[in-house]
Amino acid sequence: MLMQCQDLNHYLVGWTDWNLALDQGGGPNWVKNFVDSPIIVxxxxxxxxxxxTFYSMAHFSKFLWEGSQRVGVSFSQETKLESSAFVRPDGSVVLTILNRWSSEVQFEVCDPAVGFISSSAPAHSLLTLAWNTR
Structure with missing residues (x-):
């Protein structure tokens, strides 16, 4: 399961998988509901x-530090991208972008503190932009 930007935009404060590692049969599991996990042994x-899932958890863990506060994101036009933005405890900003589509999407970010940031989200990508506002 990929943690989605939308989860973060709707008051999610933490997420973990019930098991980080399972065997190829989805166990050990005492209730016999064999499932997938971030690591298969x-x-x-x-x-x-x-x-x-292992890589998406690592991605979010790298950029969303403890104490980060989610801030709103608005779009000047309709977009295919999903996003979440955070101000980290050191005052820096991170913007996570999810592109579920099969084509690259060009976009521009406007932060009044730093100006415009041009970027693109490759097809089927998860990326994070980080910048200092000071």
Whole structure:
């Protein structure tokens, strides 16, 4: 499951998977509802696989520091992108962009404190822009 920007925009304050690592059958699991996890372990070959969820959790964890406060984002026109913005405890800003579409989307961010930031979101991407406002 990919944590979506929309989850963050609707008062989510934390998220964790019930198990960080499971075997290839989705266990061990005492209730027998075998599921996926961020890391899958192949005991017979002594290897593990990092799933896409592992990387999305790592991405959000890297940029959204404890004490970050979500701020609103507004769009000047209709967009295919999803986004969430935060002010971190040090005063810097992070803007997380999710592009679910099969094409790249060009966009521009306007922060009155720093001006315009031009960027693009590659197809099927999750990216974060970070900048200082001081």
């Amino acid at each position: 192949d005991h017979s070959r002594d290897i593990f696989y990092k799933q896409p």
